[in-house]
Amino acid sequence: RDDLRGTEPYGAPQLDVPVALNTNENPYGPSERLVKAIGEAAAEVAAGLNRYPDRDATALREDLAAFLDTDTPGAGLTAANVWAANGSNEIIQQILQAFGGPGRTALGFEPSYSMHPIITRVTATTWVNAHRDADFGIDPEAAVAAVERHRPDVVFLTSPNNPTGTALPPQVIEAVLAAAPGMVVVDEAYAEFRREGTPSALTLLPGNPRLIVTRTMSKAFAMAGTRLGYLAADPAVIDALLLVRLPYHLSAVTQAVARAAVAHGDELLATVDLLRRERDDLVAWLRREGLAAADSDANFVLFGTFPDRRRIWQGLLDRGVLIREVGPPEWLRVTVGTPDEMAAFRTALKEIL
Ligand code: PLP
Structure with missing residues (x-):
């Protein structure tokens, strides 16, 4: 307490x-067409709601991997690289349950998304904080110094950042990845709104098994009420998340509705x-x-x-x-x-x- x-x-x-x-x-x-498609998708699963849902959300993860491939061509992602949960808040919680916990530390660069420190503490992980510059960017050297000082198990980089709106250049993420002893989470809840020429951290995924990129359908996808967040990472990261997730965390309705939304992406x-x-x-x-x-x-x-x-x-x-x-x-x-x-x-x- x-x-x-x-x-x-x-x-x-x-x-x-x-x-x-x-x-x-x-x-x-959602448009009228999408509302109709969502209704149909929900009706289709309704008859089978006496059964538990697909606990691995396989079809949805395949759809999300295909969508991410259109967002960042060449990332080469498959369902094995993607994991989904009830909003990216639950994704963040699962990451901290897997990689944080008592005796472990998570580092963030404030001002940033307020739930990162809150979920960190809820999972009994220690929160440490470094600061953004006056223009709300992160200086790579200062970031590396903070990582070396705290040796965090998890680093949160949010890009575009909430509440500042500023995006991080890939060099900052690469510098942190090179210095960090543990996982580096790039929270990309707002990635779809990024300006021309701002790359996603998805481009850095190949060969970086300690990088996790989180996304959500709550913002650009206009599906905040669905509660569907997801991440892309090395399959070994997803193996670790399988150890901490609840057995049936995503309802069949959520999975069907999210798939309809991706199909109308x-x-x-x-x-x-x-x-x-x-x-x-x-x-x-x-x-x-x-x-x-x-x-x-x-x-x-x-x-x-x-x-x-x-x-x-x-x-x-x-x-x-x-x-x-x-x-x-x-x-x-x-x-x-x-x-x-x-x-x-x-x-x-x-x-x-
Ligand atoms: N990450 C960031 C940076 C956010 O701003 C938000 C919501 O505002 C979230 C994650 C959580 O989104 P959700 O749980 O709806 O996917």
């Missing part, structure tokens, strides 16, 4: 507001281009308004700086726009929504400023 004190439970309020820009979801829901990911354009417009607008806005390879933007960010956050909420009070103390994070939602955000923010 003492070890967990000070780690608040995941605190994003689920408020009923007209404009919810606080949890980095895709504002465009092109349709779902079509919204990514719209959101990237909206994001770039938002960054440009914030800067024109004289505010600071971090570069973003994700579907959200960290902006500031405000001596009293609570006043801005509350002012937006009073106008029906919920964003997130997260990251360094003078900054706020806004998720990219539809053009109408972004217009509401801009109008409200201008009024407050």
